[in-house]
Amino acid sequence: MxxxxxxxxxxxxxxxxxxxxxxxxxxxxxxxxxxLKQGFAVYAEAISDKYTVKALLLTLEAAVTATVINTIFGLFAAWLLTKFHFRGKKLLGSLIDLPVTVSPIIAGLIFVLTFGRQSAIYPLLEKLDIKIVFAVPGIILATVFVTFPFISRELIPVLEAEGTDEEEAAALMGAGGFTIFRKITFPHIKWAFLYGVVLCAARAMGEFGAVSVLSGHLRGKTNTLPLHVEILFNEFKYVPAFAVSSILVMTAIVILVIRSVVEYIGKRESENVH
Amino acid sequence: MKRSNKRIIPGFGLSMGVTVTLLSVIVLIPLASLVIFTAQLSFSDIIAVITRDRVLASFKVSFLTAFVASLINAVMGVILAWVLVRYDFPFKRILDGMIELPFALPTAVAGIALTSLTADKGIIGSFFARFGIKIAYTRAGITVALVFIGIPFVVRAVQPVLEKLDGSLEEAASTLGASRSRTFRQVIFPEIMPAVFTGFGLAFGRCLGEYGSVVFIAGNQPFETEITPLIIMSELQEYDYASATAIALVMLAASFLILFLVNLIQVRNSKILRGGGKGA
Amino acid sequence: MKKNIRAIALLSAAVIGLVSFAGCSDSSDEGTVILTNVSYDPTRELYEAYNEIFAQHWNELTGQEVEITQSHGGSGKQALEVANGLEADVVTLALEYDVNAVRDAGLIEDGWVSEFPNDSSPYTSTIVFLVRKGNPKDIHDWDDLIKEDVGIITPNPKTSGGARWNYLAAWGYADRAYGGDEAKTKEFIKKLYENVLVLDSGARGATTTFVENGQGDVLLAWENEAYLSVKDYPDDYEIITPSVSILAQPSVAVVDKVVDKRGTRDAAEEYLNFLYSDEAQRIAGDNYYRPYNKTILNEYADVFDLNVDLVTIADFGGWDEAQSKHFADGGVFDEIYEGK
Structure with a gap:
């Protein structure tokens, strides 16, 4: 046996x-x-190219902004969905998860429809000289959309397993919402939270489909790294295309190593508590 | 008892407000504009658009490949989760850490890399080509790309459930003389089933809409390897917004339905998780 | 509760602020003009070279610096994005039909076709065959393409402007070969597309499939794309010019609404005008586009096959008619696939 x-x-x-x-x-x-097919010199040249650097900066900007927004959202949404009972909770939960399964093409399309030229609010945006589609804000919006549930999804199971007893007790003793969150809830979810942030950042850096619909592919202005890869590929510059891809691959690996470390520390800590 | 905790914990109004506001700005209002645009068409027009032979064929390709890929991921996901939770072996941490790679790697990069691997010239492709099997530019190629995209979903859904499921049930079962496979079938399997469905559903939804990696590997032949997101793209390129949004709406309805089912299962699933964690 | 509402308002404002932070448009300052040229896939190398000489030319003319932001992609997609609000000062697209789409969005004034010489086409091209070295499948003309063992790579005419030229060139050949018998012509086109192995969404994707991933025996390609591949891999490919092909006229236009708003009309018009200068025409020729200027075209007589019999889009009754007959939903292209 x-x-x-x-x-x-x-x-x-x-x-x-x-x-x-x-x-x-x-x-x-x-x-x-x-x-690395054509040697390291070609590789170095490709990744230090002016447009590559600009694309990298834009990618970082979009990823950081998206992560910040989703962090705020994820914390509030997870708190709402696990600490309270109310009507329509299930529906709300489904709506929050929706972006994961919406096709990236549709994600891009809906923002073009909402903020593009045939939208009702376009004249207003034009008057205020705010560009959303085919500009950086559109890219950020698309990135926020595709990574929308990433943090709340990590938090909800942990908060749910933990229940509401401790928070209720604290509230009855007169503690304010923020104090309860900081002193009681956050220590429980610390690792799940970090894990969510890391995943969100990783996914944000790699988004392609939605951003591609919204970017306009303006060289040096609205090209993120994944789009830059596509452009190089379309220019038959295969080696540079793979070189730029390798930046993304390495970032992904670094992020995942961080994630593993975070998870490992989190597990050990929770074992020590027991 | 359940109703009374409604307002004991503070912050309901604030968190409700922030959640709903952001949800509306980022998800609901943009999605609503899709519905508004589709409303420019009459109902019979919408039906005419989405029942065109080519569109129907693309639904078939998309659903079929997404289904097969999610099925493969469900089986492999359970195996991976099982291995990662129950066994100790060298390089376990690395294996565990790699699961999320498909999230972090841009889909276009994945598509390009998988295409060059599975084309007749590539390492994997040349191996299969000897047996007359083509991968890239066929439905098999699409499935490969979708398996790649969907790997993390089932593993990450099943893993926590297996972790919570302590060995006592299994021990009891085997003391009572149940065989290993019977223990798995009758004790473990029912417990992880909801998680498998959750993971399967999420993977399926994600695969259904995948574009970036698939266009490179698919070959994009109408009726053969043309996926629905590509049809949406081509409608857009013909400046036919109404048709594009009508097809998009069908996809959207499908993903919402899948998610709603997933969440129903998940509610049951979380009860198991809580019961396993606290009830012991 | 009031505090909550304030907090929500503040948060929403912060989010919107964060998002639109980088959204303010960069206007040109006194010393520099910034132009955006939205173009299609195979013109990358051409405009990279042209932008340099134009910057010099504009500087000599006005003393201003000029910076040009390029955007490349499938022609139809690019037109759509401009129509949706991508701020392009000039569009340089694969075909008239795509520029018309921008016009129909109200961004370009009517009559743009006659604004610049030669129907606003400073350079032209045609459709040729790219085959593997030694031409193992013995392909010399369109009728060789419908032989049973020939695998064709061409992009999808529904998503790619270049692919529409491919399709129409084949139609033009069959139309002549069958003396205008439409049923036979359709049959020919159907057979041809039955031999298509991969229908990529864009011209560049098709070239990659043929060249990098080794699919198919023949690639239907823009002449300039074919020459680029041969230049990169002289030992692997050769070009076959068929007996009949089509005069592909990429179109250029100033986007009136945008240049008036941004105050860049002068620079934008000169940008397109200068494309017709001898210097620019030679750059077009160097990048394997056929220069509009006959004298300069003849300088490249050893490069291009100037004897090929070219049909034009006028033979199809213009783009609007060609589009609705062949490529619209339910058109001939759908028919040949649906009848499978």
């Missing part, structure tokens, strides 16, 4: 490694080897 179990164990582990190797590692290796 134990022998059979061991066989099953290593078989399953083998399958897992094979699957992850073929589906995730090989594509990454492809990106890196293609990027």
């Amino acid at each position: 134990r022998k059979e179990s061991k066989l099953v164990k290593w078989l399953l582990i083998g399958i897992s490694f094979l699957f992850i190797f073929v589906m995730l590692v090989l594509p990454l290796v492809t990106v890196i080897t293609e990027a």
